[in-house]
Amino acid sequence: MKNFLAFDLGASSGRAIIGTLSDGKLAMQEVHRFPNGPVEIDGSFYWDYPRLCNELKTGLRNALATGIKLDGISIDTWGVDYVFFDKETLAMRRLPYNYRDQRTIAASEKVWQKISQADLYKRTGIQCMTLNTIYQLCAHYEEHPEDFENSFFLPVPDALALSLGGTPVAEYTFCSTTNLLDPVKRQWDWELIDILGLPKEVFPEIVPAATPAGMLSAELCAEFGCGPIPIYKCGSHDTASAVAAVPAPLQGQWAYLSAGTWALLGAENDAPFITAESEKESITNEGGVGGKIRFLTNIMGSWLFQELRRVWNEEGKNLSFNDMENMARNSEPCKYFINPNCAEFAAPGDMPGNIRAFIRRTGQGENISDAEVIRAVYDSLALYFCSKLEMLEKLLGVKYACLNVVGGGTKDGFLMELAACALDRQVVAGPVEATAAGNILVQAMADGELPDLAGVRQVIRNSFELKTFAPDAVMTEKYNSVKDKFLAIAG
Secondary structure: OEEEEEEEEOOOEEEEEEEEEEOOEEEEEEEEEEEOOOEEEOOEEEOOHHHHHHHHHHHHHHHHHOOOOOOEEEEEEOOOOEEEEEOOOOOEOOOOEOOOOOOHHHHHHHHHHHOOHHHHHHHHOOOOOOOOHHHHHHHHHHHOHHHHOOEEEEEHHHHHHHHHOEOOOEEHHHHHHHOOEEOOOOEEOHHHHHHHOOOHHHOOOEEOOOEEEEEOOHHHHHHHOOOOOEEEEOOOEHHHHHHHOOOOOOOOOEEEEEEOOEEEEEEEEOOOOOOHHHHHOOOEEEEOHHHOEEEEEEEEOOHHHHHHHHHHHHOOOOOOHHHHHHHHHOOOOOOOOOOOOOHHHOOOOOHHHHHHHHHHHOOOOOOOOHHHHHHHHHHHHHHHHHHHHHHHHHHHOOOOOEEEEEOHHHHOHHHHHHHHHHHOOEEEEOOOOHHHHHHHHHHHHHHOOOOOHHHHHHHHHHHOOOEEEOOOHHHHHHHHHHHHHHHHHHO
16 A cells, blocks of 8 residues: 655646555545635736745645655646746745746747747747746746856746755656757757747756655645655646546547646547647647657636636626536527637636627627626537547547546536537547546656556556546437538637
8 A cells, every 4th residue: 555645736726635545446535635826916917926836735634634654755736837936045036926927929020030830839839828838937037147156946736845855957848838849869959949038057957857856845844744745746737647647548538628727638649649730720749657748738627617717706796616507507508609829818807798799790699698698618628629630630530439528527518418429429528627537646646556558547447437528419410500600700
C-alpha cells in the first residue's frame, strides 16, 4: 500500500487529495479545498502566490493529521503562468500575472514582427493564443526588465513545489504549453528564445513527468513534526494529469475531453503532428505523460457557466448550477447559438450581457431570457465538441468509436447527454477527479509502484465507475439539421 498527496489547482478552485494505491485500485480522500481566482491590482490580473503557498501548507497539515504516512507529494495546475524568483534568495520578484491579463495583446503583435505566426507554429506546434507564456514573458520583459536580472522563472506548479522544498526545475508537460518548446526534442527552443531577445539564463531545466524532484524541506518537516517526504513531478499541467487518467479502451481508437474551466478535446499521439491544416484549425501539440503528445484544441468550458452564475448571483438571483441546468432543459433547443471561443467571453465581465450582445449581433433575435442564454451555451458547446472531433478525425485519418470525458464537467449530465447526441456516438464519462487521480498515479510511476502509463490506466479502470451516455435519435437529428447554421454563426 502506498499513499500519495496530490495538490490539484484549477483556475477557480484547488484541492488536496490523498490517494491510496492498494491491490491495483485507487481510493481518494479529499483533505482540503479552497477557492482560487485572479486578483485585480491597478487594472492588472494576478495570482495570489503567497496565499496559494499557505493553502498548500494547510492541505499538507490536514493530510498529516489523518495519520496516513505519505509516500510522495506532487502539484498540478492550469497552464502557461509562471513566477519569477531571485537566484540568491529565492524570493518572489512580484505576484505572478494571471493569463487573462490583457497586457499580452500588444505584446503578441510585437512578437509577430519578429517571427510570423505560421513560423512560430511550425517550430512549436502550439496554437496561437495571446495568453501563452511566450507573449506573457515578452510583455513582462518590456515592462519590468529588472525582474529578469539575477533571476529565474518557474511554471506555477513548480514554483509551488519550490515553496515546499522542491528543486527549481520545470516539468515537461507544463513547459510544452509555453509556446517556447521544441516539440521533437522536448526542450526549450533556444533559437526561438534568441529571436525574441529573451535572456536565456532565466529559463529553468526541464525534466519529464514521473521524476523525483526534491524532498519536503527540513523547516516544514520540523513545523509539522513529520519525516522526509519525496516531492515528485506529475503531469504538472493539469490536463496532462487528466489525460493520463483517461480510462482508454483496450481496443479501438479513442479521443478525450478534459472538461473543466477549459474543455480540452483531443487525441494522444506518439509524435507531434504539425501541418498547415492543423495550424488553420488551431490544434496544439502539448506534452503528455510518458513522452506522449496531446494533440488537442482548447474550448471555453465551464468558465461560461461559472461567469453566468457569478454575475446573476451578484444581481441577487441565487442560482445553483443545478438550477441553471434545469432552466436549460426546459428551454427550446437550438434557438440561439454562440461561438464558445469568442474573445469577448474570455475575461471576467458581464457574461450574460456579452452572450446576448453576440446573439443580437449575429442576427438571431432580441429579448433573450436567462434560460435561453444558458441553453445557447449548452447547445453551442455540444455542437462545438462535435465539429472539433470531426476535424481531428479528418486531420489524423481515424474514426473514434467513443469520446472519453474526464474532469468536473462530467458532473453536468445534461451536457454529457447533449454531447452524445451531437457526436452521434457514445460518451463515456469519468472519473470526475481525473486530474488528481492522474497526479497520484504518476507519482506511483515515479515511486516505482506502477510500471508505465498503461499501468496507470489499468488502475483507473479498476477503480472508478464510469457512466455511458448514448445518443438520443430525436436530438441527434435536431443537431444534424442545425449544424450548418451553427458553423456559420460560430465561425
